[in-house]
Structures are given as C-alpha cells and as structure tokens.
Amino acid sequence: MAVVNRSREIPPLRYVALGVFTVAASLFIIAPLAVVVLNSFNNVAYNVFPPEELSTRWYVNLFSQDVFYAAAGRSIVLAALSTGIALVIGIMAAYALVRYKLPAPDLIKASLLSPIVLPKIVLGVALFMFFVRIRMLDNYSSLLVTHVLVILPFVIAMVSASLANFDWTLQEAAMDLGAGPIRTFIRVILPQISLSVGISAVFAFITSFDQVETTIFMVRTGSNTLPVEMFLYLQKWQDPTIAALSTLLILFAIALVMLISLMLRGRRLPFLPQRPGEDTQ
Amino acid sequence: MTYAFAAPLITFFEYSFYRFRRGRLEQVFTLDTYSRFLFDSYYHVVIYDTLRMATIVTLLSLAIGYPLAYALYRINRPAIQRWLALLIFSPILVSVVVRSYGWIVLLSDQGPVNWLLLRFGVLAEPATLVFNLFGVVISLTHVFLPFVVFPIFSSLTRLDPALKEAAEDLGANWWTTFRRVTFPLSLPGVVAGAQIAFTLALGAFVTPAMLGGGRVLVLPLQVYNATTDINWPVAAVGGMALLVISMVAVAAFNRLLKYSEAR
Numbered sequence: 244m245a246v247v248n249r250s251r252e253i254p255p256l257r258y259v260a261l262g263v264f265t266v267a268a269s270l271f272i273i274a275p276l277a278v279v280v281l282n283s284f285n286n287v288a289y290n291v292f293p294p295e296e297l298s299t300r301w302y303v304n305l306f307s308q309d310v311f312y313a314a315a316g317r318s319i320v321l322a323a324l325s326t327g328i329a330l331v332i333g334i335m336a337a338y339a340l341v342r343y344k345l346p347a348p349d350l351i352k353a354s355l356l357s358p359i360v361l362p363k364i365v366l367g368v369a370l371f372m373f374f375v376r377i378r379m380l381d382n383y384s385s386l387l388v389t390h391v392l393v394i395l396p397f398v399i400a401m402v403s404a405s406l407a408n409f410d411w412t413l414q415e416a417a418m419d420l421g422a423g424p425i426r427t428f429i430r431v432i433l434p435q436i437s438l439s440v441g442i443s444a445v446f447a448f449i450t451s452f453d454q455v456e457t458t459i460f461m462v463r464t465g466s467n468t469l470p471v472e473m474f475l476y477l478q479k480w481q482d483p484t485i486a487a488l489s490t491l492l493i494l495f496a497i498a499l500v501m502l503i504s505l506m507l508r509g510r511r512l513p514f515l516p517q518r519p520g521e522d523t524q
Numbered sequence: 525m526t527y528a529f530a531a532p533l534i535t536f537f538e539y540s541f542y543r544f545r546r547g548r549l550e551q552v553f554t555l556d557t558y559s560r561f562l563f564d565s566y567y568h569v570v571i572y573d574t575l576r577m578a579t580i581v582t583l584l585s586l587a588i589g590y591p592l593a594y595a596l597y598r599i600n601r602p603a604i605q606r607w608l609a610l611l612i613f614s615p616i617l618v619s620v621v622v623r624s625y626g627w628i629v630l631l632s633d634q635g636p637v638n639w640l641l642l643r644f645g646v647l648a649e650p651a652t653l654v655f656n657l658f659g660v661v662i663s664l665t666h667v668f669l670p671f672v673v674f675p676i677f678s679s680l681t682r683l684d685p686a687l688k689e690a691a692e693d694l695g696a697n698w699w700t701t702f703r704r705v706t707f708p709l710s711l712p713g714v715v716a717g718a719q720i721a722f723t724l725a726l727g728a729f730v731t732p733a734m735l736g737g738g739r740v741l742v743l744p745l746q747v748y749n750a751t752t753d754i755n756w757p758v759a760a761v762g763g764m765a766l767l768v769i770s771m772v773a774v775a776a777f778n779r780l781l782k783y784s785e786a787r
Binding site for chain 2: 257258261262264265268269271272273274275276278279282289290291292293360361362363364365366368369370371372373376449452453455456459460469470473474477481485486489492493496497499500504
C-alpha cells in the first residue's frame with residue numbers, strides 16, 4: 244500500500260484527469276437509462292428535450308395495453324422455467340466436468356462453452372430451421388429448449404469455476420461420517436457453491452428475459468415474449484409508451500442490483516482473481 | 525447437449541447448399557448460393573461494413589474501458605470501488621432493447637445531446653447522430669463496456685505491486701512505469717476484453733437493427749432479412765460466413781492472448 248500513500252503526496256494532476264474521465268464515463272453509462280426515465284414523463288408523442296410538459300399519460304396508455312402484460316407474463320414464466328432447467332443440468336454437468344475424468348475433457352468443455360462465441364442470430368436461425376424441419380416449431384418446448392441452450396454455458400462456466408475451488412476432503416469427510424451421496428451434495432457441497440449458483444441463476448434469468456435474436460423466429464403475433472414485442476413495437480412506433488415500460492424494467496433491474504449486492508455483502512466476489520501465490524488451481 | 529447444438533447447425537449447413545429461385549426453395553445440392561455470395565459485390569460491402577463496425581466498436585470500447593478499469597483499480601476506498609463496479613456492471617441487467625431505445629432518444633435530432641451542442645454553440649443546427657453508423661457504434665460501445673472493463677480490471681489486480689515499486693525506486697516516472705511495466709502486464713486483460721467486444725459486435729443484431737436506420741447493413745441483419753424473406757439458403761450462407769469470421773476472430777485473439785501472456 245506504500246505506492247498509494249506516496250502518490251497521494253504528489254499534487255496528482257493525472258489523478259484529477261482520471262477522476263474527471265471516470266465521472267464522464269459514468270455519465271455515459273447512466274445517460275441512456277436516465278433519459279428513458281425522463282422521456283417516459285414527456286407529454287408529447289415525439290422525442291424532445293427538454294420536455295415541454297410532464298405527464299403520466301404514457302403510463303396510462305401502457306397499462307391499457309394487454310399485449311405487454313401478456314408478453315411480460317410469458318417472458319417471466321419462460322425465464323423462470325429455463326433457469327430452473329439450466330440450473331439442474333448445469334450443476335450436474337459442472338460436477339461431472341470437475342470431478343470425473345471424462346474422455347477428451349477439453350473437447351467437451353469447448354463444445355459446452357462454444358455457444359458463448361456463436362453469434363446469437365446464427366443459433367436462432369439454425370434452431371428455427373431445425374424446428375421447422377422436425378415439425379416442432381409451434382411447440383412451447385422448442386422455445387424452452389432454445390432458452391436453456393442459450394443460458395446453460397453461463398451456468399456451467401460459473402458453477403464449475405466455483406467447484407474447482409471446492410475442498411473435496413469435506414465431501415470425503417461427510418461420506419465417511421455416513422452421509423449418502425445426495426445428502427452430502429445438498430448439505431455439504433451446495434452450501435459452498437450457493438453464491439455462484441445464485442449469481443448464475445440471476446444471470447440466466449436476465450439473459451433468457453433479454454433474448455431477441457434467438458426467439459424472434461420462434462414466436463408468433465400473440466405469443467411474443469416481452470423484448471420481441473418491444474422490438475417489433477419500436478419498428479412501428481416511437482412514442483414514449485416504450486419509455487414507460489422501459490422505466491419499469493429499469494426499476495426491476497435496480498431491484499436486481501440490490502439483490503445481488505445483498506448476496507455479495509461481506510463475501511468475496513467469486514469472479515475476482517485470487518491474489519498471487521494463493522492460486523488453488 | 526452437444527447434439528442439441530450440432531443438429532441445428534447441421535441443418536443450417538445443409539440449407540446453405542440449396543438454392544432459392546423464383547420465390548421457392550430448390551432442394552438440390554449446389555454451390556450456387558455460395559458462389560453468388562462470394563462474388564457479389566453487395567455481400568462484399570456487407571462483410572466489409574460488419575468488420576469495420578466491429579473494429580471501431582472494439583477500439584472505442586478499449587479507449588473508454590482501459591482508463592475506467594484503471595480508475596476502478598486505483599480507487600482505494602472499497603465503498604466507492606464497489607459502487608463504481610456496480611455502476612459499470614448495471615447496464616448488463618437492462619434489456620438491450622431498452623438500452624438501444626435510450627440511445628435513440630438521447631441522440632435524436634431534438635434529443636439531449638443535440639440540445640447541449642446547440643445550447644453551447646458547438647453546432648448551428650442539429651447533427652444527425654442516430655440512424656447511421658455513429659449511433660450504432662456509440663450504442664454498442666455502451667453495451668460492451670462492462671465486458672471490456674472487467675477483464676482489464678482483473679488483470680490489473682493480478683499485478684504484483686512490488687514490480688511498480690521497483691520501477692519507481694529505479695527512477696522511472698509514472699508515465700514510464702505505466703508504459704513499461706503496468707500496461708504490458710495488463711495486456712492479457714486488454715486482449716481478452718477486445719476478444720469479447722469484437723465477437724459480440726460481429727454478432728450484434730438488435731442495436732444495428734434499431735439504430736442503423738437501414739443504413740448499417742451488417743451480416744446479422746442480412747441473415748435476419750433473408751430469413752424473413754424465406755430465402756433460407758442465403759440466410760444460411762450469410763450465417764456460415766458470420767460463423768467462420770467469428771471463429772477466425774476468436775482463434776486470432778487466442779493467439780494474441782498467448783503472445784501477450786508470454787511477455
């Protein structure tokens with residue numbers, strides 16, 4: 244920490260510059276979200292700054308549009324279902340990857356994680372063509388499979404990273420003391436990796452909730468998910484109804500940030516690097 | 525699991541060898557669609573635009589992301605550091621549709637940015653900031669910023685402080701220390717961030733569709749348009765091109781990563 248103290252004594256013009264830059268960059272990050280909230284109270288149907296008059300008419304308009312309600316409901320159900328499925332498969336896959344010697348582990352790992360680099364639109368169109376071919380397009384399970392496929396790599400990556408740091412003698416101790424494999428998993432292993440599981444669940448839910456490219460071909464008018472509905476609405480209209488809806492979604496995101504920071508309180512971030520010398524891998 | 529990915533991609537690959545003529549699909553094996561794609565100057569422009577957009581977005585993300593990651597690393601009050609990290613991270617939680625919409629509002633002719641520029645006399649009349657490449661680039665940079673900041677931040681925190689102290693004790697000033705010690709050692713983070721930004725920018729669909737105004741015709745949009753026009757062979761060939769470009773980019777960045785770590 245000597246470095247930090249020494250640099251404080253020098254009149255640090257470069258730190259002032261860095262501070263100003265950080266504030267500017269923070270503004271850059273916040274601005275598009277802040278302007279959406281502001282625009283949702285705009286009285287007129289076009290984008291104008293500063294707003295001439297404030298009103299809540301777009302919220303009234305939003306609440307009268309059943310199509311958004313239904314889409315939001317569908318999105319939440321879909322995200323919850325696919326998150327649940329992905330967690331079960333993902334934890335099992337991560338466990339197998341970390342604990343067992345599998346044939347060609349690098350190949351398995353690469354194929355499990357490959358969707359991260361696969362362009363989403365390619366995955367979406369490929370799945371669409373595939374489901375058309377096997378005549379499963381108008382089936383809810385096709386949508387569910389798609390979303391599970393998209394979020395599974397994140398779950399596997401996070402859970403296996405946390406399992407890699409797990410002290411396996413604990414598992415042996417539990418088994419020696421007479422606990423069965425399932426009991427050991429639930430009482431000994433799961434509590435240790437709960438933070439990663441929790442974070443990957445939040446991530447998986449958000450990612451599923453935010454799918455446009457992969458979902459847009461699988462849904463029809465009347466069965467759209469919320470982001471697809473918003474995307475298609477914005478292709479036709481630009482009025483602040485979307486701003487009102489977006490404001491609600493931003494509030495939802497803020498609630499999630501609060502949830503995450505509660506989960507992280509007093510705990511070390513799992514994705515922060517270990518200090519040198521304390522590497523366990 | 526692997527099957528679930530492989531089967532659709534094989535279907536996709538198969539369609540790329542069919543052709544689309546006079547409004548209907550002909551299921552015969554042919555390289556027609558490929559050769560049209562490779563030799564049509566229209567698709568050359570599409571590919572060039574895609575690569576150019578991804579390159580600009582990557583460079584801009586690094587230019588904003590590096591100082592931000594450095595600031596995050598140097599802040600020595602944990603509370604501020606935590607809030608700044610949360611702030612940088614938070615846009616990920618908001619739908620990309622919402623963020624792109626935010627940029628449309630922000631950059632529109634009567635939006636806040638133009639209002640400020642006019643107000644302070646920078647411009648005489650509103651500039652067209654959106655529904656062109658500029659708007660797409662700014663918005664994508666915003667979307668990818670967290671993916672660039674965190675790898676750089678994590679490689680900075682892995683730095684051994686003793687190295688810096690040694691450089692300073694040997695008489696190097698802060699700029700030399702940064703240029704010769706800190707920056708080279710943080711290169712793996714820079715490359716990792718650039719890799720994520722570049723591959724995500726290649727595959728970006730929502731933002732170019734919303735903010736491009738039809739003027740930014742990148743490969744993902746071309747694939748989407750071809751699919752909605754039921755011209756599946758062209759969509760498949762476009763998608764294959766996108767896939768190949770992404771894979772080449774990932775491989776190139778992996779090589780670069782090995783090289784940067786070896787230093």
